[in-house]
Amino acid sequence: DAKTTQPNSMESNEEEPVHLPCNHSTISGTDYIHWYRQLPSQGPEYVIHGLTSNVNNRMASLAIAEDRKSSTLILHRATLRDAAVYYCIPGAGSYQLTFGKGTKLSVIP
Amino acid sequence: NAGVTQTPKFRVLKTGQSMTLLCAQDMNHEYMYWYRQDPGMGLRLIHYSVGEGTTAKGEVPDGYNVSRLKKQNFLLGLESAAPSQTSVYFCASSYSVIRAGEQYFGPGTRLTVT
Numbered sequence A: 001d002a003k004t005t006q007p008n009s010m011e012s013n014e015e016e017p018v019h020l021p022c023n024h025s026t027i028s029g030t031d032y033i034h035w036y037r038q039l040p041s042q043g044p045e046y047v048i049h050g051l052t053s054n055v056n057n058r059m060a061s062l063a064i065a066e067d068r069k070s071s072t073l074i075l076h077r078a079t080l081r082d083a084a085v086y087y088c089i090p091g092a093g094s095y096q097l098t099f100g101k102g103t104k105l106s107v108i109p
Numbered sequence B: 001n002a003g004v005t006q007t008p009k010f011r012v013l014k015t016g017q018s019m020t021l022l023c024a025q026d027m028n029h030e031y032m033y034w035y036r037q038d039p040g041m042g043l044r045l046i047h048y049s050v051g052e053g054t055t056a057k058g059e060v061p062d063g064y065n066v067s068r069l070k071k072q073n074f075l076l077g078l079e080s081a082a083p084s085q086t087s088v089y090f091c092a093s094s095y096s097v098i099r100a101g102e103q104y105f106g107p108g109t110r111l112t113v114t
Helices: none
Strands: A009-013 A018-023 A033-038 A045-050 A062-063 A070-075 A084-090 A102-107 B003-008 B010-011 B019-025 B031-037 B043-049 B063-069 B073-078 B088-093 B109-112
Touching: A009 A018, A018 A033, A018 A084, A033 A062, A045 A062, A045 A070, A062 B031, A070 A084, B003 B088, B019 B031, B019 B088, B019 B109, B031 B073, B043 B063, B043 B073, B073 B088
Parallel strands: A009 A102, B010 B109
Antiparallel strands: A018 A070, A033 A045, A033 A084, A062 A070, A084 A102, B003 B019, B019 B073, B031 B043, B031 B088, B063 B073, B088 B109
16 A cells, blocks of 8 residues: 555634645555545544546545645635544555544634 | 444453444445554554455454354454453445445444453
8 A cells, every 4th residue: 555644733724725635655556545534533434535636525625646646635614523633545445444643633713 | 324333332341251343334335344443543454344254354353253144234253352452443334346445434332441
């Protein structure tokens, strides 16, 4: 699996956009990039995934660099409910999701 | 739909006792997984199943056994609990190999072994 680098923590003001970065420079050509989040005392929750093109869904947008060595999860308007640990997981097309330590997002009212 | 449910939510065991954690999903998913999460750490895969009657080892399988007798259920057993197995256990499921990275998780079981 590709190694990932994410900031340990980030802060955002409520109702402002948030850009969560992830570096995955060793990603292979067929690896998808999945993002999950884990709210306090809950199980992880699937957010979005992509391969090469940018992707949007009701929760977030995923911007993938042209060389695929990095990606950015975009929350368009952060809410208090978005405070969570966000995990970037490249190579999650097989059975095992390799969770690192992720980025802890704090949302300030 | 209930999604993925786990029973029990909390449990305290003494060293050497045994127990079974039950995971159930109502999404007709083929694949099911058991993970553990230790404080401040990411999740680690214990065992997984790619279909009814099949199981396979994940990253940290020692001390655990699993069974998948019915498609909707995946059981995790601890035959002789040890303090090192104190953790939060999460079950997950996914459709198939094409969407194996899109997993749906249960709420977790918090297990303490004293």
